[in-house]
Amino acid sequence: MTHPLLRSLSSALPPLLLLLAPATFAQDAGTPAVAAAPDKTQKLLEQIDERSRTFGDYRAVVQAEVKRASGKSRRQLQLYRRDTENKLVLLITAPKTEAGKGYLNAEENLWFYDATIGRWERRTAREAVGGTDGRPDDFDQTHWAKNFNATAAGQEKLGAVQTELIDLRAKDGAQVAYTQVKLWVDAKNGNVLKQQDFSENGKLLRTVLSPKWKKVHSPSKKGDFYYAEQTVIYDELEKENSTRFTVSQIDLRPLQPSVFTKGWLEARSR
């Protein structure tokens, strides 16, 4: 079953994890308190997006703990991003059976490299990455403001944390996996603590909890870059399925341009 503490966040009950550990959320004294007026809500989305961008390169190690009805398994991935060019590489490094497989998202095409047969395949952005509950978008910079219209839905306490609740509806023609989304944004600092993704007809499909946020100074951005150090994604249809992602070893130094090529990904498995 899912983690009882984190699971409780997705229910109407007081979220224990947040109640007990509000200090774990990154504080940003520079970010003003969130206002709920319609125009300001859209502004807030822009702020959230801006916080998720490095305006340069980004490298991290992602540990994934996958829970299924059949049992638990672990994955390790190397994440590479070049936010200015909307490029992303996800290289699976563990377990051994999966190592070398990877994804390349470049020029609005998602490619999957299967190292076991040495073949590239085009995939859709809805692909579940390496058998986890995460999609490529979950590892990338966010584009909430570009793709969604926001409506303030009031304030809600998530444990001890006061949050702004925002309803999002996809804009016409937006290429998004979930056309209806709810965000619980920390009113103090703009961290997205909880996200619920709904189907086109309003059925809850996923709950994403991100209780731990961190910030890193980005020289290319000349400001701070924010990332969720720990994220748990719950599948709300297949209730036994969930994945906990832990991000570490953040490195914002420039990457070689060759990293975002098929050749580089192929070379990792040789």
Add this chain to the structure above:
Amino acid sequence: MWIRILMIAARNLGQRPGRTLLLGAVVAVVTAVLALLIGLAAGARSTVLTSRMALSSGHLNVVGFFKPTAGQISAIITDYQQVLEVVRKLPGLDHVVARGGGYVTVVSETRSEKKDLVGINLADEPLLAKTLRISSGELAALQSPGNLLLFEAQAEKLKVKVGDRVTLSSTTFRGSYNAVDVRVGAIAKDMGLEGNVTTFVDESTWRRLYLLNSRTTTLLQIYLQDPDRAPEAHAQLRAALEQAGHRLLPHEPAMAYWMKFDPLTQQDWTGQKLDLSTWMDEEGVLAWVFKGMNVLSGLLVTFLVLLISLGVSNTMWIAIQARTREIGALRALGMGRGSVMWMVLFEGLLLGLAGTLTGALLGWGIGTAINQAQIPLPIGAQLVLMSDHLQFQLHPLGVLGSAVLITGVLGFMSLFPALSAARLQPALAIAHT
């Protein structure tokens, strides 16, 4: 004269009842085996084709592939009525069925399974209604929105029964996720591989899941009055659709439409293209299974026929050796070479005819008994044969053909000893010790 020769040949066979019965029994067994093998292959092919035609393929199929961008592909025909107009003018057309398709996760309270989803309008599906064997619930449930048909193995895996609710989840053709709740309206008996991977839902629920309007479908299954005309009709329809301005994918024989997603995703074109295939193309891997089955049974039967032919021929040689003096006497009494040859040949033919007719009756009887016994098949065989029990299709002509073939071969093999007997010199033959 012929009757007299025939009677002599029959009497010769009767003089050695042990040998005749043994050889006749061997011939009968081989004939029965041949008839059963032919019946098994025909039965399997017929079951598979009937099931396939009902579940997943028409005699001709028109599938739409739509690519909004080079990297995305959906199996849909936009404005399918325009395509339908062309199809309806096809000579020899019996009827057309429009079906929606997709790949869904079926989620029950305790389990989930990934399946091909087919959206149907039950009123347009007489063949499907005739082919499905409902074990629980009512097929008519699919006439109402929000009802799903599962096969027994699927229901068992999902741990659901008729009346239970499940959720269908999929990505829409726009790329976003959607889910609908449906009720298990009917459970059908398993039908092999197709039945294992396919589920059916009413058309309106399919549209609700994929957010599609009534002008869109996935597949047009076209049924012809004469299925054997499929290749000819395929060429005619291609020409007609091209003339009507539709873009078509090149014909790829022996490639089912679901096998085309990956290669087409790699291609750079965008927009709508139609793919035309025949039921033979859609047979795909199964065509190879049947070819393999035919080759194996052909080899087995050839070996057996060769074996009994050599046996009969050898027995004839021995008989002629033993009856050399008798043949010499017949020749001395005025029997011509031709009559001697026919006498020996008739022996072989009579033996063959009696054996093969007995074998044909034996094969027919065994096949009919097995059909009536409804002997269950193991899962592996069910997946290929699309049936949960062993089924022989015994056509009288097929069984009779087996008998004629083996009799003919035995006659041919008797020809050599017969010619040898005809060449015997009467004086030398009488002096033979």
